[in-house]
Each structure stands twice: as C-alpha cells, then as structure tokens.
Amino acid sequence: MTSKSNTIGEAELEIMKVLWRAGKPVNTQYINEAVEEKGWKRTTISTFLTRLVQKGALSCEKQGKSYYYTPLISQSEYRMSQTKHLIKSLYNGSVKEFAVSLFEEETLSAGDIRELKAIFEDKEV
Amino acid sequence: MTSKSNTIGEAELEIMKVLWRAGKPVNTQYINEAVEEKGWKRTTISTFLTRLVQKGALSCEKQGKSYYYTPLISQSEYRMSQTKHLIKSLYNGSVKEFAVSLFEEETLSAGDIRELKAIFEDKEV
DNA sequence: AATTATATTCTACATCCGTAGTCGTATAAT
DNA sequence: ATTATACGACTACGGATGTAGAATATAATT
Numbered sequence: 612m613t614s615k616s617n618t619i620g621e622a623e624l625e626i627m628k629v630l631w632r633a634g635k636p637v638n639t640q641y642i643n644e645a646v647e648e649k650g651w652k653r654t655t656i657s658t659f660l661t662r663l664v665q666k667g668a669l670s671c672e673k674q675g676k677s678y679y680y681t682p683l684i685s686q687s688e689y690r691m692s693q694t695k696h697l698i699k700s701l702y703n704g705s706v707k708e709f710a711v712s713l714f715e716e717e718t719l720s721a722g723d724i725r726e727l728k729a730i731f732e733d734k735e736v
Numbered sequence: 737m738t739s740k741s742n743t744i745g746e747a748e749l750e751i752m753k754v755l756w757r758a759g760k761p762v763n764t765q766y767i768n769e770a771v772e773e774k775g776w777k778r779t780t781i782s783t784f785l786t787r788l789v790q791k792g793a794l795s796c797e798k799q800g801k802s803y804y805y806t807p808l809i810s811q812s813e814y815r816m817s818q819t820k821h822l823i824k825s826l827y828n829g830s831v832k833e834f835a836v837s838l839f840e841e842e843t844l845s846a847g848d849i850r851e852l853k854a855i856f857e858d859k860e861v
Numbered sequence: 862a863a864t865t866a867t868a869t870t871c872t873a874c875a876t877c878c879g880t881a882g883t884c885g886t887a888t889a890a891t
Numbered sequence: 892a893t894t895a896t897a898c899g900a901c902t903a904c905g906g907a908t909g910t911a912g913a914a915t916a917t918a919a920t921t
Contacts, residue, residue, distance in 0.1 A: 620908050624825065639868075655910050657869065662908085676918065677868075690826050691843040697822055700749065701815050706848040710855045718816040723831040730835045731856040745878050764898075780880050782899065787878085801888075802898075 619668055619689070625649060626659045627668060631686040636672070636679035744793055744814070750774065751784045752793060756811040761797070761804035 619627060629645040630637065643656055660680060663669040671678045702708040713719055719727070744752060754770040755762065768781055785805060788794040796803045827833040838844055844852070 618907075621825070622909060651909095652911055653868080654870090654912070658908095658910075661870080687837065687841045690837055691841050693822060693826060694838070694843050697818060700746070701818060706844055707851050707855065710852045712812070712815055713819070714855075716812045716816050718819050719831055726832050727835045728856050730832065730839075731853050743877075747879060776879090777881055778898080779882070783878095783880075786900085 617666065619663070619666070619684075622649075622651075623659050623663055623668075626656070626663060627682060627684070627686075627689070630669065630680060630682045636674075636681045638674075638677040638679050640677065642680070742791065744788070744791070744809075747774075747776075748784050748788055748793075751781070751788060752807060752809070752811075752814070755794065755805060755807045761799075761806045763799075763802040763804050765802065767805070 625646055626642060629642050633641065633645075639657070639660070642660070643653065646656065660669065660671070664671050664680075668682065668684050669680050670683050671680045673679075698704060698706060698709045702712065713727070714724060750771060751767060754767055758766065758770075764782070764785070767785070768778065771781065785794065785796070785803075789796050789805075793807065793809050794805050795808050796805045798804075823829060823831060823834050827837065838852070839849065
C-alpha cells in the first residue's frame, strides 16, 4: 500500500498539466504565470504545490533561490490510470462495452468517430 | 447556475448502478440487498439515497409503505458525460489524442485493441 | 545594516463525500 | 395493549479539496 491518497483534484490537475506541458522542472513563478487565467491567489497555488508534493505527484528541489518542480507521475501514466478507472467503474471493465458506447451514444460527433475509425484502421495490431 | 453539485461519488455511483441494472423503480429493501456485499450499514445507504435525490440524480416516490427510487440520470447519459469530461480534462478535448493514447500507451491490452479495431471496422459511419 | 519586496509556511474554513449512530414513528408480532 | 421491528429523518464526524489570509522567512535594494 502506497498509503498515498493518490487522488489528484481538478484544480491540482491544472498544476500538473502545466508541469507536463513544460517538460522540464519549472519554478513557482513559471507556474503562477501559466495558471494566471485561473485567477488563483498565490497562496492557493502554493497550497496545491505543497499537497501535490505530499501526495508524491511532484518533487521539488531548491535551485538557486526558488523551488523547481518536477512531475513524478507522467501524463501518460495519469491518463492511463484515469481511463482504466473510467472503463472499470462505468463499463464493467469491458473495453468492448466502452467502445460500443462511444458509437451508440452520442458521446462523440460523427467527425470524431470518423477520425477514430481512421486511426484504428491505420493501426497494425 | 444549476446549484447542483452534480457530482456523484464513487459509493453513490454503486447505488446508481443498482438502479440502472434494475431498470424499474425499486425500494430500499431491494437496494439494500443488491449492495449487501459492500458491507454498508443501512443508514449509510440511506444517506446515499437522500443525497442522490437532493442532487437530482434520483427521484423517489412513496408507494405503499416504502419509497421507490428511479434514476433521473440514465446510465448512458452518465457514461457520456464522464467520458466527455475525461477527454476534455485529460486530452485537451481531442478525441484523436484520446484514441492515439489508447494505442500508444499501454492503457489497453493487445486483445482489447484487436477488439476495438474490429468494432470500429464493422461500423459504418 | 535597515528596509522593502517577494516567496513559503501555517492556519483556517466551507463543502463534499464516505460512513454511521440515534431517535422517532409506523408496522408487525405476541 | 405491549413489545419488538423496520424504516426514514436528523445529526455527526473525519478526511479531501478548493480557497485564501496571516505570519514568517528569504532575497533585493538603498
């Protein structure tokens, strides 16, 4: 048991996305600027960072004067885990049900589906 | 503002699933039996039901002595909304990115992918 | 060094969710 | 009529999360 809650909240996720996009360790200032449009106070962002570090989602390291943050969970790992969780919790773990649903329900637009179809057909498995 | 939190929790979702599976209004007793393996106390289930009604996810109606519950959100609606949310929040809203990721990352097994491929190829869009 | 600007920590609070105890009432059994 | 049951309402509580003020530490500037 990792004992980590491992749950990244919606707001916290926005921070992770900044880090993933950056692709390199960045400092608080960078993050602050990157999420400026969210209208969060500095201390709010700070709280998120602290909690993410506590959760083991980020590591931070002091370089020079400020802290630099690095994701310990990669975007693809996170995507995977969330997608799996969705399929498990809503589709009885059946990928097939999931796929069928992508079609049958209007989850996706016709364009989306054409796109998907193309991708799948191209792919050699 | 809908003022509804609209967020159905993990445990609450289990109740919804029972209702969806039932396909008809069922009473508390039925629900209690259906989720017996969860080991929840009676009052816990009661709380979930109350909250789900408050959230507008269920309606309840007294018939005879007990309440009968009916989902106000269908399983497919819920599946859709969750899937969309996932794609939006993790894949920049791009279905393409999502699909690519289903392949590239090891989200799905080779078998899963073959299955998907088959489904998509069969489908006329 | 003293002052000012800036960053980080600590503390706080409301809400949501999982979980459940208690109480009152309605129903059934004795 | 009394007692045992079953069920729904109300209350509670801890942890997670979103949000941020206050206090403190650190760095920059005069």
